[in-house]
Amino acid sequence: MSESSAGSSPVLLKVDHIAVAYGDLVAVSDVSLEVRRGELIALIGSNGAGKTTTLRAISGLLPLGAGRIELGGEAIHGLPPSKIVARGIAHVPEGRQLFPTLTVLENLELGATVSGHTRGNAETLDWVFRLFPRLRERHRQLAGTLSGGEQQMCAIGRALMARPTLLMLDEPSLGLAPVVVRSIFENLVEINRAGTTVLLVEQNVLRALGLCHRAYVIENGRIALEGPRDALAQNPHVKQAYLGM
Amino acid sequence: MAVGLSLIFGVMRVVNFAHGDMMVWGMYLALVLSERARLDPYVSFVVCAAVLFLLGALVQRTLVDRILDAPHEMQILLMLGVALVLENLALMVFGPDPQRVSSSLSAATIWIGPLFVDVARLTTFALAIVLTLAVYLFLFRTRLGRMIRAAADNTYGALVIGTDVRRVYLMAFGIGAACVGAAGALVSGFLPFQPAAGLSASVTSFNIVIIGGMGSLIGAFVGGLLVSVAESLGAVFLSPSLKELVSFSLLVVILLFRPAGLFGRRAT
Ligand SMILES: Nc1ncnc2c1ncn2[C@@H]1O[C@H](COP(=O)(O)OP(=O)(O)OP(=O)(O)O)[C@@H](O)[C@H]1O
Ligand SMILES: [Mg+2]
Numbered sequence: 271m272s273e274s275s276a277g278s279s280p281v282l283l284k285v286d287h288i289a290v291a292y293g294d295l296v297a298v299s300d301v302s303l304e305v306r307r308g309e310l311i312a313l314i315g316s317n318g319a320g321k322t323t324t325l326r327a328i329s330g331l332l333p334l335g336a337g338r339i340e341l342g343g344e345a346i347h348g349l350p351p352s353k354i355v356a357r358g359i360a361h362v363p364e365g366r367q368l369f370p371t372l373t374v375l376e377n378l379e380l381g382a383t384v385s386g387h388t389r390g391n392a393e394t395l396d397w398v399f400r401l402f403p404r405l406r407e408r409h410r411q412l413a414g415t416l417s418g419g420e421q422q423m424c425a426i427g428r429a430l431m432a433r434p435t436l437l438m439l440d441e442p443s444l445g446l447a448p449v450v451v452r453s454i455f456e457n458l459v460e461i462n463r464a465g466t467t468v469l470l471v472e473q474n475v476l477r478a479l480g481l482c483h484r485a486y487v488i489e490n491g492r493i494a495l496e497g498p499r500d501a502l503a504q505n506p507h508v509k510q511a512y513l514g515m
Numbered sequence: 516m517a518v519g520l521s522l523i524f525g526v527m528r529v530v531n532f533a534h535g536d537m538m539v540w541g542m543y544l545a546l547v548l549s550e551r552a553r554l555d556p557y558v559s560f561v562v563c564a565a566v567l568f569l570l571g572a573l574v575q576r577t578l579v580d581r582i583l584d585a586p587h588e589m590q591i592l593l594m595l596g597v598a599l600v601l602e603n604l605a606l607m608v609f610g611p612d613p614q615r616v617s618s619s620l621s622a623a624t625i626w627i628g629p630l631f632v633d634v635a636r637l638t639t640f641a642l643a644i645v646l647t648l649a650v651y652l653f654l655f656r657t658r659l660g661r662m663i664r665a666a667a668d669n670t671y672g673a674l675v676i677g678t679d680v681r682r683v684y685l686m687a688f689g690i691g692a693a694c695v696g697a698a699g700a701l702v703s704g705f706l707p708f709q710p711a712a713g714l715s716a717s718v719t720s721f722n723i724v725i726i727g728g729m730g731s732l733i734g735a736f737v738g739g740l741l742v743s744v745a746e747s748l749g750a751v752f753l754s755p756s757l758k759e760l761v762s763f764s765l766l767v768v769i770l771l772f773r774p775a776g777l778f779g780r781r782a783t
Contacts, residue, residue, distance in 0.1 A: 331674065355677025367672035369665045380665050383658065384677050428676060 279307040281343075282467050283328070283359075283436055288337030288347075290320075290327045296335070297323040299491040305436065310458070310468040312478040312499075314512065315488035321471040322364050324488070325438050329361045330354040341436070356384045360434035364441055364471075366425040370414025374405055374424055377413045381431030391431075398427040401457055419450035426457070430466075437461065438469045443477065455481055475512040479503050487512075532594040533574070534695050535717030536601035541567055541699025542616070542708045543609055549616045556616050557638060560700035564693040571692020575685050583684070598713060605710035618704035639701045646697060647736050650690070663687050722762055725776055726769050734778030741765065 283305040290298040298320040305311045315321050326332045328339055330351040339347040346354055355361075360381075369377050378398060382391050399406035402423040408416065413424055422442050429437060439458070443451040451474070459481055462468045472478035479485060479499045487495040487508065495505065502508050509515040541563045548559040574597060582589050623634035654660035666673040666683045674680050719742065726738040742762045749761030769777065 329675065350679075351674050352677045352679045360677075361675050363672070363675045367669055367675055369668040369672055371668050372661070372665060376661060376665075380661060380673075380678070381676050383662060432677065 279309075281305070282307045282309075282341065283469065284340040285324070285328065286338045286340070288324070288327055288339065289335040290323050290332050291335050292323075297491055298327065300337075301488065301491070301493055302337075303486050303493065303496070305467060305469055307435075307467055308462075308465070309483050310462040310470065310481065312482035312485040313469065313471045313488060314473070314475045314478055314485055316473065316512075319488045320491040321488055322440055323491075325361060325363075325440050325469075325471055328354075328438065329359060352384075355432055355434075358433075358435035360429035360432045360437050362425045362429045362437070362439040362442060364444070366421050368413040368416075368421055368424055368428070370412065372413060373410050374413055374416070375409040377424055378405070378409075378427050378431050381428035382433075384432050394431055394433055398430050401430075401460065402427055419446050419454070422446060422450075422454060423457075426454070426461075430461070434466060436467045436469060438471070440471045441473060442470075443472065443474045451477065475508070532591060532714075532717050533597040533601060534691075534720060535715065536598045536605070536713030537567055537570065537692050537695045538699040538716050539605055539708055539710060539713045540570070540601060541696035542703040542706075543605060543614070544696070545700035545703040546609075546614055546616045549618075555620075556618050556700045556704050557620060557642070560642070560697045563700040564697040567696025567699075568689040568693035570696075572685050572689035574692075575688035579688065580681065580684070598717065602710050602713050605713075609710065611709060611711070613707040613709045615705075615707045616703040620704060633705065635704045639704075642701055643698070643739075644736075646694065650694065651733075653690075659683070659686060719759075719762070722766050726766055734776055737777060 281304050283303075285301060285303045287300055287302050288298060289296065289300060301320065301324050303311070303313070313321055313324065323332065327334060327347075330346070330349050330353070334347050337347075338345055341354075341357055341359065344357075346357060346359075349357075369380065372380070378395060379391070382394065399409075404420055405423055405427055408420065413421065416424060426437075426439070426442065429439075442454055442458075446454070455477060458468060458470065470478060470482065479502060482499050484498050485496065485502050486493050487502070495502065495508065497505075503513070541560075544563045544566060545556040545559050548554040548562060549556060552559075554562070578593060578597065579590075582593055618635055620635040620638055625632055625634055625637075652660075654664055662673070662678055662683050663686065666678060666680055666687075670680060673683070723738040723742050724735055726734075726741060742765065745761045745765045746759070749757055753761065
C-alpha cells in the first residue's frame with residue numbers, strides 16, 4: 271500500500287457542503303469531501319454520524335437539502351439513482367441488500383443491468399469470479415443461503431458488474447469474522463490497483479486507516495477531520511476516540 | 516387472474532382491489548368485440564389483454580406511483596376507489612343486466628373417457644395453463660422478468676444497483692392487468708357477468724392468492740385450482756349459495772397450518 275500516486279490526479283467526486291435531512295431530522299449538516307481518480311478514500315465515524323446518509327445522498331437515494339455533488343466536474347445531484355449508476359458510481363449498501371431468492375449469478379448479472387443495458391458482461395463476470403473464486407463455485411446457489419462473507423463478496427461483485435469508475439462501500443466488514451474482513455479488504459486494494467476509485471465507509475477505523483490513502487472523519491453530520499492516513503493515525507483525537515489509545 | 520394479482524402484489528406490495536373490476540372490463544371488452552367485430556372471445560382475449568395492459572399501466576403511472584411509499588391502508592383505499600370508478604363506468608356504459616358472450620365453443624361438449632366435458636371450459640383451462648407458463652417463462656427467462664423478481668425480492672436493493680424501479684413497476688402492473696383482462700375474456704363465454712361482479716371476483720382472487728402464498732405464481736395457480744374445486748364441491752354438497760363459505764373455510768384452515776400460504780415464503 272504505497273502512498274498515493276493518485277494524490278495529484280484530477281478530482282473524480284466532489285461533495286460540496288451537502289446537508290441531508292429525514293423529515294425534520296437533519297442527519298448530515300455539512301459534509302464536503304473530494305475523491306481523486308485512483309484513490310482509495312475512507313470515510314470513518316461512529317454510529318449515527320451520517321456515513322450511510324452521505325453515501326445514499328451521493329447515489330441519489332436521498333435528496334439534498336443544500337450543497338452540490340459533482341462527478342468528473344458535472345453536477346449529479348438531483349439525478350435518479352439509475353442515472354447515477356449509469357454515470358459510473360456503484361454502491362455496495364449497508365447490509366448488502368442482495369436479492370435472496372435469486373441465484374448468485376442472477377444477482378451479479380443484475381448488477382450489469384445499468385438502466386436496462388448490459389455492457390461487457392462476460393468479461394466483467396470473469397474478473398469478478400477471479401477476484402472471488404467462492405462466487406464461481408456457488409454461482410447457482412440462492413444468494414440468501416450464502417454465508418455472511420460470501421454475501422458481502424456477492425454484493426461487491428454485483429456492484430463491480432456495473433463497471434464503475436467509483437466504487438462506494440458501506441461498512442463491508444460489518445458482522446464478519448476478522449479473517450474474512452482481512453481477505454475482503456485485500457480484495458478492495460486489488461480492485462483499487464486495477465483502476466477503480468474507492469470510497470470506503472467504515473467503523474473499523476484501524477483497518478480502514480491501514481489501507482486507505484486519505485481519510486475523512488465524520489462526527490454528528492459534519493466532517494471533523496481529514497488528512498493522509500498516517501497523519502490521522504497519529505492525531506491525538508483520532509487515537510483517543512477511535513483507536514482506543 | 517390470480518396470477519396477475521400475485522405479480523402485482525409480489526412486486527409492489529400494492530393490494531389491488533380493482534382487479535375484479537378490471538376483469539369485468541375484460542369481459543365487457545370481449546362482449547363488444549364479439550358483437551361489433553364478430554370476434555370469438557377465444558381470439559379476442561389477446562386484444563383484451565393488450566387493452567388491459569394499457570389500462571393497468573395508466574392506473575399505475577397516474578395513481579399508484581404516487582402512493583407506493585404510503586401505508587397499505589392508503590393503497591387499499593385508492594384501489595377501492597379505482598374499483599368503484601371502473602364498476603360504475605361499466606354500469607353507465609353497459610347497464611346492470613347480466614350479460615354473456617356467445618362463443619362458437621359454448622355449446623360444444625366432448626367425452627373424455629367417462630367424462631362429459633364442456634369444450635369452452637376445457638379450452639379456458641388449457642389457455643390458463645399456457646398463460647401461467649408464459650408468465651413464468653417471462654419472469655425466469657427474460658431480463659425484464661429478472662428485474663421484476665429482483666424488485667419483488669428487495670426493492671431497495673434494486674434501486675441501489677440502478678434499476679429503473681418505476682419502469683419495472685409499470686411493466687409489472689401492466690402485465691398483471693393484462694393477465695386479468697385475458698382471464699376475463701376467457702371466462703366470458705360461460706360465466707354470465709354484470710358490473711357488480713367485480714368485487715366478488717377480487718375477493719375470490721385474493722383468497723386464491725393468500726392460499727397459494729403472496730407473490731408466488733405457482734401458488735396462485737394451485738390456489739386457483741383448490742378454490743374452484745372447493746367451491747364446486749361446496750355447491751354440490753351444501754348449497755350453491757354456500758360455496759364461498761367453503762373456500763373461506765379452506766383459507767382459514769390453510770392459514771392455520773401455513774401462515775404464509777402454500778407456496779409463500781415466511782416474511783423476514
Ligand atoms: N430512514 C431514516 N429516518 C430517520 N432518521 C434516520 C434514517 N436513517 C438514518 N437516520 C438518522 O440519521 C442519522 C445518521 O444516520 P446514518 O445511518 O447516516 O449513520 P451512520 O454513520 O451510517 O451510522 P452506522 O455506523 O450506525 O451505520 C442518525 O441519527 C439516524 O438515526
Ligand atoms: Mg451506516
